[in-house]
Amino acid sequence: MPLPLPTILWLSLALVAVSQIMILRSTVRAMRAAESEQARRGIEWAYAVVPAVALIVVLAATWQASQEHSTRLGLEAKASQTVAP
Amino acid sequence: MTAPAVVIREPSLARDLIALTKPRIISLLLLTTLAPMFVAGSPSWATILWTGIGGYLMAGGANAVNMYLDRDIDQLMARTRLRPIPSGRLSPRTVLAFGIAIATAATWILGHFVNVLTSALALAGFYFYVFVYTRWLKRTTPQNIVLGGAAGAFPPLVGWAAVTGRVDLASLYLFLIIFYWTPPHFWALALLKQRDYGKAGVPMAPNIWGERETIDQMLWYSVLLLGLSLLPVTFGVFGLFYQASALALGGILLLGVWRVRARSLRGESWTAVAWSVYKFSLLYLALLFLAMAIDRHI
Numbered sequence: 001m002p003l004p005l006p007t008i009l010w011l012s013l014a015l016v017a018v019s020q021i022m023i024l025r026s027t028v029r030a031m032r033a034a035e036s037e038q039a040r041r042g043i044e045w046a047y048a049v050v051p052a053v054a055l056i057v058v059l060a061a062t063w064q065a066s067q068e069h070s071t072r073l074g075l076e077a078k079a080s081q082t083v084a085p
Numbered sequence: 086m087t088a089p090a091v092v093i094r095e096p097s098l099a100r101d102l103i104a105l106t107k108p109r110i111i112s113l114l115l116l117t118t119l120a121p122m123f124v125a126g127s128p129s130w131a132t133i134l135w136t137g138i139g140g141y142l143m144a145g146g147a148n149a150v151n152m153y154l155d156r157d158i159d160q161l162m163a164r165t166r167l168r169p170i171p172s173g174r175l176s177p178r179t180v181l182a183f184g185i186a187i188a189t190a191a192t193w194i195l196g197h198f199v200n201v202l203t204s205a206l207a208l209a210g211f212y213f214y215v216f217v218y219t220r221w222l223k224r225t226t227p228q229n230i231v232l233g234g235a236a237g238a239f240p241p242l243v244g245w246a247a248v249t250g251r252v253d254l255a256s257l258y259l260f261l262i263i264f265y266w267t268p269p270h271f272w273a274l275a276l277l278k279q280r281d282y283g284k285a286g287v288p289m290a291p292n293i294w295g296e297r298e299t300i301d302q303m304l305w306y307s308v309l310l311l312g313l314s315l316l317p318v319t320f321g322v323f324g325l326f327y328q329a330s331a332l333a334l335g336g337i338l339l340l341g342v343w344r345v346r347a348r349s350l351r352g353e354s355w356t357a358v359a360w361s362v363y364k365f366s367l368l369y370l371a372l373l374f375l376a377m378a379i380d381r382h383i
Contacts, residue, residue: 008328009319015312019305026302030227030294047228051264058261061254065320072321 005073009066013059020052101169105152105180106145106187113371114144118240120374121259124322124381125248132199136247139195140240143207146188147214147236153181154219158285164278195243203247210239224286227293230275234267235260241374255322259377262314266370268306269342272299273363276345277356300346303362307342311335314373323380330376334369341365 003011027048031041118140122128128136152159152168160171169175188211196204218233241259242252249256275282275289276296282289290299314331317323323331341362348355 003328005319008315012312012315012319016309016316019309019312022305023302023309026298026305027228030290030298030302033295033298034227034293044226044228047226047232051231055261058254058257059316062316062320065254069320 005066005070009063016055016059020055024048024052096174101174102183104169105149105175105183106141107148108145110148111141111144113367114237114240115140116371117259117263117374118244120378121241121244121256122248123378124259125245125256128248132247135194135198136203136244139191139199139204139207140243142187142191142194143211144240146184146186146191147211149180149184149187150215151184151219153177153184154215155223156180158287161285162278162281164281195247199247200250202250202252203243206239206246206252207243210236210243213239224288227288227290229288230271230290231268234264234271237267238263254320255317258313258317258322259374262310262373263370265306265310265313266366269303269310269338270363270366270370272303273342273345273359273366276300276359277363296349300342300349303342304339304346307335307339311339323377325380326383327376327380330380331373334373334376338362338366338369 027044031044115137119133119137122133122136152170155165156170156177159165159168165171170177170180188208192204192208195207214233214236218229218236222229222233238260241263242256245256245259246252272290276291276299279289279291283292290302294302311331314335315328318328318331341358345355345358345362348358
């Protein structure tokens with residue numbers, strides 16, 4: 001049975017957000033354990049944060065696109081009800 | 086009873102030039118270029134043909150230049166020792182010239198027969214792989230294949246642009262799926278080849294962070310990939326067939342990584358499971374992209 005679109009959206013967003021946070025946490029832990037110098041840590045931190053920031057931008061665009069898609073589906077459903085005898 | 090004969094192929098120039106392009110890796114890159122073309126629309130045979138040829142030559146050129154730049158470490162690793170440069174069959178200069186020549190041909194083919202955006206994206210992938218990944222990240226950070234994964238994620242953008250002439254949110258998702266698939270895929274191999282990478286001084290995550298942290302990150306990247314692969318469904322790009330495929334394939338990948346982690350935590354041998362995760366990850370990407378193309382046409 002297909003999952004409703006809002007359920008997929010919220011579940012997927014939750015999976016993506018939690019795992020991205022855990023990846024960042026793990027990277028910090030790994031950097032500390034590796035005893036790298038301060039400057040190196042800054043660079044490694046930047047490498048970890050850049051994809052996370054890009055992901056936030058894409059997720060924001062996804063949120064908007066899914067709202068538009070839901071509205072369009074709603075309008076189509078309404079139109080088909082109006083046309084149906 | 087006689088033992089089966091072992092066929093040893095004589096090295097030849099043609100075989101070595103083909104080997105420089107890493108044809109086995111390119112087959113997956115081509116699939117992730119061509120499948121998105123069928124998601125984006127209904128491409129003509131000519132567009133498919135020229136995009137396929139251009140894509141092969143560009144990726145092959147990048148791989149050849151990569152072998153030129155990595156010739157010092159290739160001779161140190163068992164996995165790469167038999168490549169044409171470390172084994173002395175081709176000179177570094179020949180390999181560099183070959184790589185640049187076929188990448189230049191690819192730029193012209195894609196620009197002339199497909200469109201300029203497709204050509205520019207393919208060339209951007211070439212530059213990213215050669216300069217950002219190979220020259221910059223590979224030998225300096227354990228996150229080399231995380232950011233470097235972007236190089237392998239260009240093909241769907243190339244395929245999409247070949248059909249639509251633009252890049253949009255749906256195509257960005259195909260890019261991101263490959264980007265986030267790369268860490269669990271590559272680290273499964275890196276876990277098994279730690280000694281090789283250590284000998285060559287390549288700072289792969291298992292060598293720098295340790296096995297435990299690398300496996301943890303593989304797990305979280307697999308969870309992220311599962312969520313991310315489902316999101317295009319929410320804005321109408323894909324339907325039920327893709328949704329079911331993404332859930333099943335992502336679930337199997339996640340389960341495989343989970344088994345590696347569980348065995349590692351129990352102190353048991355996990356190498357066989359890690360190898361199966363590596364092999365399945367290749368199948369995962371191929372099947373997911375096939376599911377995308379099928380979903381759009383059923």
